[in-house]
Amino acid sequence: MTDISTLLAAREINLIMGNNRLLENVSFAIEEEEIVTIIGPNGAGKTTLLRVVLELLRPTSGSIYHRPGMSIGYMPQRLQLDATFPLSVKRFLSFADKGLKTGALGDALEQTGAIHVFDSAMQHLSGGELQRVLLARALLRKPHLLVLDEPVQGVDVHGQVELYQLIGRIRSEQGCGVLMVSHDLHLVMAATDRVLCLNRHICCSGTPAMVTSDPEYQKLYGHLALYQHDQNHHLHNKSCSHAR
Amino acid sequence: MLDDFLLRALIGGIGVALIAGPFGAFVVWRRLAYFGDTLAHSALLGVALGFLLHINLTLGVIVVCQLLAFLLFVGQRQRLLANDTLLGIFSHGALSLGLVSLAFMPDVRIDLMAYLFGDILAIGKSDLLWIYLGGGAALVSLLWLWRPLLAITIHEDLARVEGVAVQRVNGLFLALIALTVAVMMKVVGLLLVTSLLIIPAATARRFSSGPEIMALMASVFGCLSVAGGLGASYQWDTPTGPSIVVAACTVFLLSILIPAGRFRKP
Numbered sequence: 001m002t003d004i005s006t007l008l009a010a011r012e013i014n015l016i017m018g019n020n021r022l023l024e025n026v027s028f029a030i031e032e033e034e035i036v037t038i039i040g041p042n043g044a045g046k047t048t049l050l051r052v053v054l055e056l057l058r059p060t061s062g063s064i065y066h067r068p069g070m071s072i073g074y075m076p077q078r079l080q081l082d083a084t085f086p087l088s089v090k091r092f093l094s095f096a097d098k099g100l101k102t103g104a105l106g107d108a109l110e111q112t113g114a115i116h117v118f119d120s121a122m123q124h125l126s127g128g129e130l131q132r133v134l135l136a137r138a139l140l141r142k143p144h145l146l147v148l149d150e151p152v153q154g155v156d157v158h159g160q161v162e163l164y165q166l167i168g169r170i171r172s173e174q175g176c177g178v179l180m181v182s183h184d185l186h187l188v189m190a191a192t193d194r195v196l197c198l199n200r201h202i203c204c205s206g207t208p209a210m211v212t213s214d215p216e217y218q219k220l221y222g223h224l225a226l227y228q229h230d231q232n233h234h235l236h237n238k239s240c241s242h243a244r
Numbered sequence: 245m246l247d248d249f250l251l252r253a254l255i256g257g258i259g260v261a262l263i264a265g266p267f268g269a270f271v272v273w274r275r276l277a278y279f280g281d282t283l284a285h286s287a288l289l290g291v292a293l294g295f296l297l298h299i300n301l302t303l304g305v306i307v308v309c310q311l312l313a314f315l316l317f318v319g320q321r322q323r324l325l326a327n328d329t330l331l332g333i334f335s336h337g338a339l340s341l342g343l344v345s346l347a348f349m350p351d352v353r354i355d356l357m358a359y360l361f362g363d364i365l366a367i368g369k370s371d372l373l374w375i376y377l378g379g380g381a382a383l384v385s386l387l388w389l390w391r392p393l394l395a396i397t398i399h400e401d402l403a404r405v406e407g408v409a410v411q412r413v414n415g416l417f418l419a420l421i422a423l424t425v426a427v428m429m430k431v432v433g434l435l436l437v438t439s440l441l442i443i444p445a446a447t448a449r450r451f452s453s454g455p456e457i458m459a460l461m462a463s464v465f466g467c468l469s470v471a472g473g474l475g476a477s478y479q480w481d482t483p484t485g486p487s488i489v490v491a492a493c494t495v496f497l498l499s500i501l502i503p504a505g506r507f508r509k510p
Contacts, residue, residue, distance in 0.1 A: 082274075
């Protein structure tokens with residue numbers, strides 16, 4: 001059922017912890033060079049699902065497929081470094097893999113547009129700089145698949161647009177698949193091929209246009225969804241005027 | 245030459261400080277101070293075990309520390325209780341159980357103060373062997389685990405995705421901490437052991453641009469504290485273990501007075 005272009009697949013994943021059913025019959029696959037975004041409200045299990053597909057968390061039932069030999073670049077949601085831990089960005093990047101040369105570290109950071117913080121301390125980075133450094137570390141794995149947990153977290157709106165553009169550019173330059181999580185609705189829609197709307201189970205999935213017009217999605221997000229729909233509309237037809 | 249008790253104390257103390265530096269850095273980075281305390285508090289139970297089984301007392305302490313580290317490792321994975329609650333139960337439970345079991349052994353007379361606050365002036369040749377062989381082995385193992393441990397300290401999930409055997413490295417690390425704490429006991433006593441892990445490392449932070457430098461500097465500050473504390477104790481006839489800790493605190497306070505701008509501070 002998985003062909004050679006499938007990088008990763010989740011099959012009927014269920015996760016029960018204590019009395020809580022955190023994930024319910026979740027199935028999806030991600031293909032080469034595809035950007036898939038998981039959206040959903042807080043507590044919908046987005047990060048949990050990422051941890052399951054990364055095999056950091058064992059599901060109660062169901063299975064995970066990784067294409068043999070596939071390398072994953074992972075960007076975690078947050079980094080909680082103790083203030084007492086002296087760590088430069090350069091050194092942080094060097095942990096991505098054994099035997100990485102300084103030049104390669106710089107190249108990765110150049111690619112994500114944060115080369116100016118190469119010698120800074122990790123604790124002194126702004127939100128946007130930190131995300132770019134984390135992304136650079138993921139790229140150093142020479143990934144076939146990038147897994148990004150809330151990649152624009154703590155970044156202002158302008159920076160968010162830039163980051164999504166960067167992710168799109170990386171996808172076409174490196175030819176890698178991207179699986180990301182977001183709770184932001186507005187900007188991510190323009191930057192993704194396929195959306196999975198998660199609320200413990202997958203409510204709906206498809207292209208951004210399909211998902212935003214899905215009743216399940218609108219039920220989940222209420223008037224936010226309608227607003228989003230307009231926005232999306234706007235992105236496709238720049239000239240049209242709105243009567244809301 | 246080793247017959248001189250003061251020289252033995254200095255050699256033992258320096259050895260402990262050298263080992264404590266790099267371990268202390270990790271204890272600070274990973275916020276394991278309470279964990280170290282808990283292990284140390286089980287020492288009396290180890291002493292009781294030593295008497296009961298007629299084995300070397302240091303060996304008894306090491307065995308009990310290792311057992312406790314293993315129990316904590318398993319207990320933390322259950323996630324039934326908050327970490328500090330779990331540690332609190334084990335910490336005070338172990339200390340009290342140790343005191344109670346010793347009370348059940350009327351033939352055993354031990355100098356409780358020596359165990360609580362250390363007895364560095366009574367360090368013998370076998371203690372030196374424990375410090376330099378046992379502690380040295382712990383230190384060499386730590387260097388072997390250095391890179392994966394740093395990776396886990398930065399971000400556990402990220403390290404795991406990148407191929408680090410997180411559970412194994414963490415388990416080994418806790419066992420090494422337990423060994424170190426047991427070996428350090430003789431010098432500053434079970435109540436003050438973690439101070440020699442934490443204070444020199446905290447002092448070193450301001451002068452360090454990378455983890456390795458911080459670990460080394462922690463060893464240096466530890467050695468200064470041991471030498472200073474021993475000297476002061478000899479001079480003014482004060483209890484030696486606490487004197488070493490007071491010296492460590494003094495070094496820490498003095499280091500704050502040095503302007504931070506003079507050093508790079510990533």
